Amino acid sequence: MKVIVTGGAGYIGSHTVVELVNAGYDVVLxxxxxxxxxxxxxxxxxxxxxxxxxxxxxxxxxxACAKAFKTHVDAKAVIHFAAxxxxxxxxxxxxEYYRNNIGSxxxxxxxxxxxxxxxxxxxSSCTVYGDTxxxxxxxxxxxxxPNSPYGHTKQLGExxxxxxxxxxxxxxxxxxxxxxxxxxxxxxxxxxELPNGVPGNLMPFITQTAAGFRQQLSVFGDDYxxxxxxxxxxxxxxxxxxxAHVKAxxxxxxxxxxxxxxxxxxxxxxxSSVLEVIQSFERTSGEKLNYKIAPRREGDIxxxxxxxxxxxxxxxxxxxxxxxxMTGSAWAWEKKLRGL
Ligand code: UD1
Numbered sequence: 001m002k003v004i005v006t007g008g009a010g011y012i013g014s015h016t017v018v019e020l021v022n023a024g025y026d027v028v029l030x031x032x033x034x035x036x037x038x039x040x041x042x043x044x045x046x047x048x049x050x051x052x053x054x055x056x057x058x059x060x061x062x063x064a065c066a067k068a069f070k071t072h073v074d075a076k077a078v079i080h081f082a083a084x085x086x087x088x089x090x091x092x093x094x095x096e097y098y099r100n101n102i103g104s105x106x107x108x109x110x111x112x113x114x115x116x117x118x119x120x121x122x123x124s125s126c127t128v129y130g131d132t133x134x135x136x137x138x139x140x141x142x143x144x145x146p147n148s149p150y151g152h153t154k155q156l157g158e159x160x161x162x163x164x165x166x167x168x169x170x171x172x173x174x175x176x177x178x179x180x181x182x183x184x185x186x187x188x189x190x191x192x193e194l195p196n197g198v199p200g201n202l203m204p205f206i207t208q209t210a211a212g213f214r215q216q217l218s219v220f221g222d223d224y225x226x227x228x229x230x231x232x233x234x235x236x237x238x239x240x241x242x243x244a245h246v247k248a249x250x251x252x253x254x255x256x257x258x259x260x261x262x263x264x265x266x267x268x269x270x271x272s273s274v275l276e277v278i279q280s281f282e283r284t285s286g287e288k289l290n291y292k293i294a295p296r297r298e299g300d301i302x303x304x305x306x307x308x309x310x311x312x313x314x315x316x317x318x319x320x321x322x323x324x325x326m327t328g329s330a331w332a333w334e335k336k337l338r339g340l
Contacts, residue, residue, distance in 0.1 A: 002026045007081030009036035011193045015242035021048045023246045032058040043190045060103040069111035077119035090150035101153035120174040127151035136307040165261035175248045180234035180267030182241045184326035185333030192333030207334035210287045221296035230274035234267035234305035237321035247317040267306030268319045284328035
């Protein structure tokens, strides 16, 4: 079956392309390369042992999106990653976030309707839960007001798909995967996270600091109401997250899948504090990390982690990697990238 992967040159997208190809899917990758590099295509090709079909396209441009989809009308599924993902940037450029994240989604669903493509997997995020106190979060945990325009675009994206699914005329069946915190890199060391400029996320900041590209990591806050005072997240290995997309696609085509719209948490169910991540990194890398305690970062919440039972039972998925695998593979990738 042919699958269009939008944003497939990005961090999660590239790992998902590899898992899809390994599972026997035929992949078409669409990306505008606004937050990724053309080199990623060669790297994906090296991992899977063949060239990947690629179309450079900005999917927030409705004509360009329709044109790109028209060249692959035999595709049956779309995995839609293409979106902006920085929380602070979304606060400074909300208009861009709504235009790109919502515009692209609507253009993709419009083309899917037009060309009768039945299956859609949407990249959502645990950010849709807002600053919830109901932990661990279940899919049924109510969404609270979003902490950022980025978070709002994910909530809106889910609402759009839910509303589409309740329209009798719509033939699209969709699944929203609520990602927790993806980290780590492919075991080959060929693909991994490569943020533009100064990393906003914890793991690339850690590895770039250890590699000597950043002077010091700031731990944002040690006065949260958590076991060691630093914020707690549910880190998930990017390869485990990628495999959840394959499982979701397999499931949607099976007899078991009856609903036209479903949401699933994709996390390990384990919360780790920032200090625990640092300790894991030091253990697996053998490097001493230069860090200091700094004030809290605006918009951060104290603690969130998943209840992933429903995902495990329904789509037959489970996480294989632990925190040490995540920090170890992130470091292996950084070292390879920098020739260390
Ligand atoms: C948030 C969103 C996530 C979204 C991601 C996109 C929530 C709960 N999570 O992740 O859904 O996909 O942004 O970027 O809204 N930290 C430091 N120092 C640093 C960087 C981070 O201490 O230099 C801390 C943060 O305060 C946080 C943890 O590390 O406690 C993880 O931060 P980060 O990797 O940026 O991800 P989230 O903000 O959790």
